[in-house]
Amino acid sequence: MPLLQVEDLSKNFVIHALGRTIPAFQGVSFTLEAGSLLLIRGPNGAGKSSLLRCLYRTYLPDGGRAIYATADGTIDLASAADVDIALLRRTEIGHVTQFLRPRPRVTALDLVAEPLLVAGHSLAEAREAAADWLGSLGLKAAIWQAYPSTFSGGEQQKINxxxxxxxxxxxxxxxxxxxxxDPDARAALRSRISTLKAAGVAMIGVFHHPEDIAGLIDVEFHVA
Ligand SMILES: Nc1ncnc2c1ncn2[C@@H]1O[C@H](COP(=O)(O)OP(=O)(O)OP(=O)(O)O)[C@@H](O)[C@H]1O
Ligand SMILES: [Mg+2]
Structure with missing residues (x-):
């Protein structure tokens, strides 16, 4: 059984003030196995980010199903209760967005360490792992204890x-x-993705420059 089976998923945005409907994507179907990487392609505005947001349930899809095999049973991400989605976000599903939402007076190191704290690790362990991640992505150590709201675009992406x-x-x-x-950080991310894949983590990625992950792509899906 696949990790994720998406069937005929669709999303439209209804803009009530304008009396209009903006289509995001329609009839999306694909299957994703554990340890595989699916590349989503398509032009600007095709609905790629919206598709990821529907799977993470930042947006509620209009139709279709996304049957996900959790560690203890299957769930339809398109219709699951918010409380179940919240649990999956804490334990199984991660989403890297294009934009960081920094929080006031939380340092870069602690923002990165937080998911491990939530998962029950000690503060020392979580900070050590956060330092390892930030170091490998090349975030300069001088700003690990600073607040990310003023970081550069690339620095914020590293935190994300x-x-x-x-x-x-x-x-x-x-x-x-x-x-x-930057090129060094791209190479570092590629190596992390490769390691995670080998450990069985499944990924769905939007890359406008798929050469960044050359050799790691198992399936491609085009959103028109
Ligand atoms: N919250 C929203 N409300 C209204 N329309 C939206 C919303 N989010 C996205 N859209 C519209 O849905 C369409 C798809 O947007 P989306 O961000 O998914 O595209 P994309 O494929 O990720 O594009 P890009 O390659 O530029 O990142 C666009 O026309 C966009 O304007
Ligand atoms: Mg996008």
Whole structure:
């Protein structure tokens, strides 16, 4: 049984003030196995980010199903209760967005360490793992104890990536994770993705430059 089976998923945005409906994506179907990486392609505005957000349930899909095999049974991500989705977000599914939402007076190191704390690790362990992630992505140590709201675009993306990938996940949704990264950080991320894949983590990624993850792509899906 696959980790995720998406069937005929669709999303439209109804703009009530304008009396209009903006289509995001329609009839999306694919299957994802554990340990495999699915690349989503398509032009700007095709609905790639919206598709990832529907799977993470930041958006509620309009139709279709997304049957996900959790560690203890299957669940339809398209219709599951918010409380079940919240649990999956804590324990199984990670989402790397394009934009960081920093919180006031939380340092870069602690923002990254947080998912491990929530998962029950000690503060020392969580900070050590966070330092390992930030170091490997090349975030300069001088700003680990600073507040990310003023960080550069690439620095913020590094925080996003580390925060989403630091805790064990079974499914990772990656929205243009390399877009703002320098070449060394791209190479570091590729190596992390490769290691996670080998450990059985499934990933769905939007990459406008798939060469960043050359050799790691198992399936491609085009959103028109
Ligand atoms: N919250 C929203 N409300 C209304 N329309 C939205 C919303 N989010 C996305 N859209 C619209 O849905 C369509 C798909 O957007 P989406 O961000 O999913 O595209 P994308 O494929 O990720 O594009 P890009 O390659 O530029 O990142 C666009 O036309 C966009 O304007
Ligand atoms: Mg997008």
């Amino acid at each position: 990536l580390a925060r989403a990938m630091i805790a064990p996940r079974r499914l990772l949704l990656l929205d243009e994770p390399t877009a703002a990264l």
